[in-house]
Amino acid sequence: xxxxxxxxxxxxxxxxxxxxxxxxxxxxxxxxxxxxxxxxxxxxxxxxxxxxxxxxxxxxxxxxxxxxxxxxxxxxxxxxxxxxxxxxxxxxxxxxxxxxxxxxxxxxxxxxxxxxxxxxxxxxxxxxxxxxxxxxxxxxxxxxxxxxxxxxxxxxxxxxxxxxxxxxxxxxxxxxxxxxxxxxxxxxxxxxxxxxxxxxxxxxxxxxxxxxxxxxxxxxxxxxxxxxxxxxxxxxxxxxxxxxxxxxxxxxxxxxxxxxxxxxxxxxxxxxxxxxxxxxxxxxxxxxxxxxxxxxxxxxxxxxxxxxxxxxxxxxx
Amino acid sequence: xxxxxxxxxxxxxxxxxxxxxxxxxxxxxxxxxxxxxxxxxxxxxxxxxxxxxxxxxxxxxxxxxxxxxxxxxxxxxxxxxxxxxxxxxxxxxxxxxxxxxxxxxxxxxxxxxxxxxxxxxxxxxxxxxxxxxxxxxxxxxxxxxxxxxxxxxxxxxxxxxxxxxxxxxxxxxxxxxxxxxxxxxxxxxxxxxxxxxxxxxxxxxxxxxxxxxxxxxxxxxxxxxxxxxxxxxxxxxxxxxxxxxxxxxxxxxxxxxxxxxxxxxxxxxxxxxxxxxxxxxxxxxxxxxxxxxxxxxxxxxxxxxxxxxxxxxxxxxxxxxxxxxxxxxxxxxxxxxxxxxxxxxxxxxxxxxxxxxxxxxxxxxxxxxxxxxxxxxxxxxxxxxxxxxxxxxxxxxxxxxxxxxxxxxxxxxxxxxxxxxxxxxxxxxxxxxx
Ligand SMILES: [Zn+2]
Numbered sequence: 001x002x003x004x005x006x007x008x009x010x011x012x013x014x015x016x017x018x019x020x021x022x023x024x025x026x027x028x029x030x031x032x033x034x035x036x037x038x039x040x041x042x043x044x045x046x047x048x049x050x051x052x053x054x055x056x057x058x059x060x061x062x063x064x065x066x067x068x069x070x071x072x073x074x075x076x077x078x079x080x081x082x083x084x085x086x087x088x089x090x091x092x093x094x095x096x097x098x099x100x101x102x103x104x105x106x107x108x109x110x111x112x113x114x115x116x117x118x119x120x121x122x123x124x125x126x127x128x129x130x131x132x133x134x135x136x137x138x139x140x141x142x143x144x145x146x147x148x149x150x151x152x153x154x155x156x157x158x159x160x161x162x163x164x165x166x167x168x169x170x171x172x173x174x175x176x177x178x179x180x181x182x183x184x185x186x187x188x189x190x191x192x193x194x195x196x197x198x199x200x201x202x203x204x205x206x207x208x209x210x211x212x213x214x215x216x217x218x219x220x221x222x223x224x225x226x227x228x229x230x231x232x233x234x235x236x237x238x239x240x241x242x243x244x245x246x247x248x249x250x251x252x253x254x255x256x257x258x259x260x261x262x263x264x265x266x267x268x269x270x271x272x273x274x275x276x277x278x279x280x281x282x283x284x285x286x287x288x289x290x291x292x293x294x295x296x297x298x299x300x301x302x303x304x305x306x307x308x309x310x311x312x313x314x315x316x317x
Numbered sequence: 318x319x320x321x322x323x324x325x326x327x328x329x330x331x332x333x334x335x336x337x338x339x340x341x342x343x344x345x346x347x348x349x350x351x352x353x354x355x356x357x358x359x360x361x362x363x364x365x366x367x368x369x370x371x372x373x374x375x376x377x378x379x380x381x382x383x384x385x386x387x388x389x390x391x392x393x394x395x396x397x398x399x400x401x402x403x404x405x406x407x408x409x410x411x412x413x414x415x416x417x418x419x420x421x422x423x424x425x426x427x428x429x430x431x432x433x434x435x436x437x438x439x440x441x442x443x444x445x446x447x448x449x450x451x452x453x454x455x456x457x458x459x460x461x462x463x464x465x466x467x468x469x470x471x472x473x474x475x476x477x478x479x480x481x482x483x484x485x486x487x488x489x490x491x492x493x494x495x496x497x498x499x500x501x502x503x504x505x506x507x508x509x510x511x512x513x514x515x516x517x518x519x520x521x522x523x524x525x526x527x528x529x530x531x532x533x534x535x536x537x538x539x540x541x542x543x544x545x546x547x548x549x550x551x552x553x554x555x556x557x558x559x560x561x562x563x564x565x566x567x568x569x570x571x572x573x574x575x576x577x578x579x580x581x582x583x584x585x586x587x588x589x590x591x592x593x594x595x596x597x598x599x600x601x602x603x604x605x606x607x608x609x610x611x612x613x614x615x616x617x618x619x620x621x622x623x624x625x626x627x628x629x630x631x632x633x634x635x636x637x638x639x640x641x642x643x644x645x646x647x648x649x650x651x652x653x654x655x656x657x658x659x660x661x662x663x664x665x666x667x668x669x670x671x672x673x674x675x676x677x678x679x680x681x682x683x684x685x686x687x688x689x690x691x692x693x694x695x696x697x698x699x700x701x702x703x704x705x706x707x708x709x710x711x712x713x714x715x716x717x718x719x720x721x722x723x724x725x726x727x728x729x730x731x732x733x734x735x736x737x738x739x740x741x742x743x744x745x746x747x748x749x750x751x
Binding site: 086 | 509590631635638
C-alpha cells in the first residue's frame, strides 16, 4: 500500500483487492453485537472538510470510531480557514495536533496532493474538486462484488463486468475514480452523457463512450447514475432539466431494458426525477442504501491498512 | 552611478556572425573593433570563447512596481534582467495603480533610470484600469517623457472587438502597437490549465487552444482592416503560429512573441499539482512546443519575451486553483533559448541575437537597442558563454525578489558572463556590479 490514498488510479490491483477483502472481513465483524474494534486506539484521525458533505464526513467518522481512533472534525466554515488561513497553515496546525491521518474534502482538485507534501501523517482523499473520490469508487466496487458475486459473497476482481456510468462525467470526481478502479479490477466501462459533459480528450480514456443510453442498457450489468447539477443548465451544458431527464435519466421504462441481474447505483445525493426516477431509486435493483452501509466498511479498511492497526484477530477485544 | 567614462577592452569576443574581434568600449559606444586593439588605461576583459550579443531586449516584463513591491521592485527586477543579459525591458502596465496615465508611466520610467541596471520602457494600458471598456489616454502616454509606443492590457484580453479596432487605429497617429493578451474570456471562465488529456485526468478546468487562436485570428483581421500594427503576446499553441504565419504571408503588420517556458515545458508538469507550473497562457503539449520552435526558427514568431511574472511564495504555496498565474524568467531566458533552439540546431547565434534583441527592439520602437555590435554603435552588449556546463537552476540564488521559476532544478546550459549598458558594466563575472 502507498502511504496515502489520494487517487484510485494510484492503486495496484493487489492493493485494491486487499482493501476490498479487508472491508469484507470488517463488515462481517460489524454484524456482531459489539461493533467497536480496538485496533486504532490512541491514533488521531482528522476530518478536514472544506466542502459541506455530511454523509461522507459521517461515514469516515463512523469508520474511525469503530476502529477506536480519536476523531477531530475540522470544518472550514466558521474557522480560521474562513478567515483566510491557507491550506498549508491549516495543515501545519493539524500536524502540531498530532494527526496520524487527515481525511480531506476540498473543492480544489489536487488539494490532497499538496497536503501530502506538507504533513507527515497519512492523507486520505474524501473528494477533491473534479479529480477523484477514491473511497467512493472502492465502496462501489465492494457493492458490485457483493451483488454480482452470487453465492460466494465478494471475492476477486470484477473481470468481465460491464459497468455503464451515466451523466456529468466532465465535472465528476466519482466518475474519474470509478473508471480508474473498475479498469484496475478488470471491468469494462461505458460512459453515457451528452457530449458537453464529457472531457474533450475522453477518447484517450480506457472506456467506451456512447450518447445513446437506450442502446447501452441491455449490455450493462451495472448502471451508475451520476448526480447532475441544475447549474449546468444555465452554463449551456444542456438546454433544460426536462430534456436531460428524457435523454439521460433512468426511469422505470429504461430500467426494464436492463438484463435481469443488473443493478442500479447512485453515489448520492440523488435528484429524484432528474437523473433517476423514484421508482428506480426505490426498486430492489437499487443498491443506494447498501452503498451507504458499505461505505463505512470500506473506509474502515482504508484507515486500518494505512494506519497499520493491530492484527485483525476476528474477535473484538 | 556615473561610470560613463569607463573604458573597456574586450578581447577576442565572438560576434553573432561567428567572427572573432576585440571591442573597445568608450563613452557609451563601441569606439573600435578589430584584432589586437590596445588602449592605455582600459579595463581588459578576456572574452575568448564568449559570444558578444547585442544587449537583450524583453518586450514583456512584469516589474510589479508600483503596488506589489513584495513580489518585485524596479530595482530587483532590473538587476535580474541585467543578470539575464538584458539591457532593456518593457514594463507591463498591470501595476497598482495601473500604468494608464502619463503620470504612472513617467514614474516607472524614472525609477528605471535611477536603478540603472537596464533601461525600463513602460508599456501603457490600452483601457482605463485594464477594465476593457474605455480607452486610456494613449496619446498622453505617447507624448510623455516615457515615450510609450507599446500598449497592452496584458493579463486581460481586449476582448471587445470594437474597442480593439479603435485602439489599433488610434495608435497609428504616433506609430504605436497594441500588444494583445489573446484569451477569449468566455471560453476560459475558471480555466486552470491547458484543455486536453491531462486536464481531463487531473480534473482541472481547461483553457482551450481555440480561446487564444480565435482572438489572434480576429485581431489579425482587424489589424489588416485598419492597417495597424498588432503584436501578439506569449503565443502558446501550434495553431496560433499557423494563423500568424498566414497573416504575415498577406503582408499584414503582425508580430508575435513566445516565452522561454512555452518553448520547453509541457502541461504534463501539472500532474504534480504544484502551481509553480501554473501560468497564463498555460503550458501546452509537445506538439505545440514543436510548432512554436518552428515558428521562432522561421521568423513567424519574431521574438522571445519572458513574461517574467514574479509572485511571493504564498501565492504559489497553495492549492492549484487558488494559486497565482505566472513564472519568473529574466535570469534564465537566454539559457532556456540555447537549450530549446540552439542545441536543437533550429537557431544559430545570429538568430538568437535577432530574436532576443534586434526584433524586440524594433517592435518596441526602442532606439539605441537591438543594434548588432559594430564600431560606432551603442555599447549595449551581453557576453555569453555557451559552453558553460549545464547547471541546475536555483531560484534561491536569483536576484529577482520572487522564487517562482518553473526551471527549479532543471539543468540548463550557458552562462551570462557580463552585461554592458552604454559602456558601463552592469554584470561582471556573472555578478551584478551594483
Ligand atoms: Zn499575458
